[in-house]
Amino acid sequence: MKRLDTLSASFEQDLANLLADRSSEERSVAEPVRAILADVRQRGDEALCDYTARFDRLTLPAENLRISAEEIATQADLVPSDLMDALKTAARRIEAFHAAQMPKDLDFTDNEGIRLGMRWTALDAVGLYVPGGKAAYPSSVLMNALPARVAGVQRVAMCVPSPDGVLNPLVLAAARLCGVEEIYRIGGAQAVGAMAYGTELIAPVDRIVGPGNAFVAEAKRQVFGHVGIDSIAGPSEVVVVADGNNDPRLAAVDLLAQAEHDEQAQAILITSDAAFADAVTAAVQTELETLPRTAIAAKSWEDHGAVIIVRDLDEAARIVNQLAPEHLEVLLDEPRAFSAKVRHAGAIFMGRYCPEAVGDYVGGPNHVLPTSRTARFASGLSVFDFIKRTTTIEADEAGLEKIGPAGVALAQAEGLDAHALSLSLRLGQIKN
Amino acid sequence: MKRLDTLSASFEQDLANLLADRSSEERSVAEPVRAILADVRQRGDEALCDYTARFDRLTLPAENLRISAEEIATQADLVPSDLMDALKTAARRIEAFHAAQMPKDLDFTDNEGIRLGMRWTALDAVGLYVPGGKAAYPSSVLMNALPARVAGVQRVAMCVPSPDGVLNPLVLAAARLCGVEEIYRIGGAQAVGAMAYGTELIAPVDRIVGPGNAFVAEAKRQVFGHVGIDSIAGPSEVVVVADGNNDPRLAAVDLLAQAEHDEQAQAILITSDAAFADAVTAAVQTELETLPRTAIAAKSWEDHGAVIIVRDLDEAARIVNQLAPEHLEVLLDEPRAFSAKVRHAGAIFMGRYCPEAVGDYVGGPNHVLPTSRTARFASGLSVFDFIKRTTTIEADEAGLEKIGPAGVALAQAEGLDAHALSLSLRLGQIKN
Structure with missing residues (x-):
């Protein structure tokens, strides 16, 4: 587990290291x-x-x-x-x-x-x-x-x-x-x-x-x-944003729920309360003693886990947007105010009674979500993966008279004369 | 140019040959x-x-x-x-x-x-x-x-x-x-x-x-x-569905507007009127004599062009769905009745005064469209290419009490105990 602090001189480099593309690019198969x-x-x-x-x-x-x-x-x-x-x-x-x-x-x-x-x-x-x-x-x-x-x-x-x-x-x-x-x-x-x-x-x-x-x-x-x-999924990840008014054990278990997936999984706590961060870190160790998948979770936490101490929630939001996490838990009293500042995340879980596991099973939204910072440009699985669009244009004589001439000019400028002719012949018929 | 007829014994094989994946799979670069x-x-x-x-x-x-x-x-x-x-x-x-x-x-x-x-x-x-x-x-x-x-x-x-x-x-x-x-x-x-x-x-x-x-x-x-x-575009293609009440020259120019793009482009006419098909084919030859990009268009029409004679519009719609064309022109009096039967097409151009070139320039919908039969599962470029979705779930104590237990059961069945614990600990707190 890495501990980062935005007050540290090396913070930007530390964050860059954490951000470094974890997706394997090997093509050995x-x-x-x-x-x-x-x-x-x-x-x-x-x-x-x-x-x-x-x-x-x-x-x-x-x-x-x-x-x-x-x-x-x-x-x-x-x-x-x-x-x-x-x-x-x-x-x-x-x-x-x-x-x-x-x-x-x-x-x-x-x-x-x-x-x-x-x-x-x-x-x-x-x-x-x-x-x-x-x-x-x-x-x-x-x-x-x-x-x-x-x-x-x-x-x-x-x-x-x-x-x-x-x-x-x-x-x-x-x-x-x-x-x-x-x-x-x-x-x-x-x-x-x-x-x-x-x-x-x-x-x-x-x-x-x-x-x-x-x-x-x-x-x-x-x-x-x-x-x-669909997209090729990388290792799963969660970012938990929490204030000090949370049970450290709950935050720890939420982090481990991500870590238990896979040794490559990544769980990150962001908080402005350093004492709370310590309590969560300690709780993680306690929970690992009894967790059935402790070997996997411990390795994930050890290799990829992180705690980031921030000055305030604005800083937290800025870092969340840089991380573009697959899952974001907002364990705050006013989760919506914070979420409004988040531009990049696969799914957001709001409130102290909504751990990420709700979304894995019974929440309703999809649990297939963009990993490895791809929430910057990609979305979770949805009905949009199973439908496609056909656009339609219908023009009559009057409509073509209005917009056709601009089309002729552009087609000629691009050197596509049959394109231009398909419009100008019809425009000529309309005039006669 | 190939001429296919649904009454021919070899039609299904002829169509299959026409459908054969034209997208190059070479990876030499x-x-x-x-x-x-x-x-x-x-x-x-x-x-x-x-x-x-x-x-x-x-x-x-x-x-x-x-x-x-x-x-x-x-x-x-x-x-x-x-x-x-x-x-x-x-x-x-x-x-x-x-x-x-x-x-x-x-x-x-x-x-x-x-x-x-x-x-x-x-x-x-x-x-x-x-x-x-x-x-x-x-x-x-x-x-x-x-x-x-x-x-x-x-x-x-x-x-x-x-x-x-x-x-x-x-x-x-x-x-x-x-x-x-x-x-x-x-x-x-x-x-x-x-x-x-x-x-x-x-x-x-x-x-x-x-x-x-x-x-x-x-x-x-x-x-x-x-x-x-975005998607990797293959050669461009058009299918023109026309009855005998069209000016053959217009249909010919519309086909050539596709053919002039590229020697690999494909232009296909579908009609139930064999005499009209002959007239269009003849008009294509006439237009090729004066078209500036004649070398490209002639090669495209020769190698990839096709005329398909069908019994009726239902058969035409069935074939259009098999072709899943990038562009579909419907040169009929009631283009909407026909279009309603089309499930797979990138863009549809309806009516005798709406050649595909309208859509290339001034129609409004995007001209970047799925090629090589990918309209079966893909769509044209759109605002959806530049936005992404974040789903949100917010639960309070009452909500978690209702849906949490089912989540615990599923997490346990999947052997993900920290997932189950993140839910059951909170459910326990609610009860106490």
Whole structure:
């Protein structure tokens, strides 16, 4: 853990070091991924079977790579009913928030008589990647599948590896809850390739979303352009802005809730109360003694954790904007006054009773958020990932007479004579 | 030019061939671009000077790489006033349409007492790449810079190469019209690297937009993640849906307005009237005889042009959705009835007096549109490229009591105990 103080002479350099791009730029898997994608594109299902045998130790005929409705039902029924109720609460709230997010179309006729519009339409088909093993989170299934459903996507296909053939009941229950019935036990770059290019078994999709390991991330990078992808997530991060009127233990646990994700995760406390900062730091050590994921959380806190002592909240806001954090907790009496000064953050959690974990599960907004300072230019997953815009222009004779001549002049200036002619011939017809 | 007929036995195969991905996947410039970016990142302005001397035959000290206000004014004043008026008409209409596009924030308290929100904020800084030489289009400057301005971006920096030191008056006039004053005479991968990573002369930006050659496109691919980028444009394309009640010459000129862009451009006519198709095909040949860019247009039409004869408009709409064209012209009496069936298109031009060239200059909607069938999942440039979303959640004790327990259950099921603890500790405090 690093301790920074804005009063220190080295503060700007310390902050710059903390800001230094933590996203790994290694491309060491680019070549194997390229080979796998080419193989899936060429050999289709046969390649899928081979890679599944090799990487997941699971040998099946191609048609059995799809998880049957009976298997899904059998697995989903294993989930205890109280957990099922919690999933349903989360799903209901996520669905409601994303429905509120849906934008409206535009359609108006302007002063020059030109009718202009913008229409939002859903993608036809989306592929959802879900990691297998320990990183398989049912909440991620909800967060990726429900916005697609709300957006009106007709087909959502899902790929989830099942190493040694072991299925994850919670993941399948979450998928069923979202109405996702087309599920394949395929993982890695081969799953991304199958969804991007299509095989006999799997029809191609238009966009691929969902988290994955380095192979999956690189495969998404490589198929980008042929299909759409979501952003490639880096390590997760939280900034907690707190005054001294907080229980240090709560702030400590909130920091550790980020740290427990991953050794690369980053948790940062910003406060103007140095004594409170000390208390939180001590509480972190106490909590680490009993936390089940203590090895991961301790390493994350040790390597990437930070406490920043500021003079006041204005300074805190300025630093938050430099950090552009994925998650921002505002543990203050007037969280809105502070939040109004924040320009760059993926999601903001306001008030002493709203830890970031609310947003991971049951808040409603999406928990897939921009990491590694990309909140400067990127946004969390939303219905906007599953819809696209078509603009429309309608002109009649009168409208073209008004705006056409300027178009002719510009087309000629750019040396695009057929462009100019397509306008001037019509303008000539109107005059005659 | 290929002629397809839905009545033909080979139609589906013919269409599949036409659909085959035309976007080049070659990455032959990846290595040189990687070297240039690394060099700019390491040597900064010195590298910019070296590459500008080498590629643009222009040797200048670093501080002169920025085009001075005087130079901009001198160049812009060279533009004739009627052309300046045309640029202003275009700018006014583009600005008005993009202003209408700006979305609203969300802020509401739901049934469980949780206050939820979604806030749009502008990016701080955007870099605009403008190609030099023959591909320098002032209309592109307007289409890229104005949405950023409307979105509220405070800093728009522009890079435009000036081979042999020659500046383009129209491009500088367009930039000045958009309020862009920070302009550098730098091009290629080095310009992209400078904007992405920053040098002494050029502060880094958050997102880079604008068209460019293969080096620029590859550089954008490589800096993606560190900064945002717009989509990498492929060759341009138009689909013209027309009945027999059109002047064949107009339809022919509209097809050629696409074909004249680039030898890789694609122009497709879809009609149910075979005699009209013949007349258009003949008119294309006639127009090619007098068109200044005939060599380019003839090659595009020869290699990529197509005429598709359909049974009816329903079949036409189905094929349009398969093609997902960048531009769609609907030369019909009731263009809206047809357009309502189109799910995938970048922009639609409706009516016999609205050729695609209207949209290139003075329509108002953006002319930067998704190419190569990516309208299936992508959209044209817009204010949405220059703003991002922050979601907000605010919960008090009563709200957390309602939704917190479901969060605890899910966090425990996912094995994230600090997440669960951050909720359960607060729930415990509320009860006591």
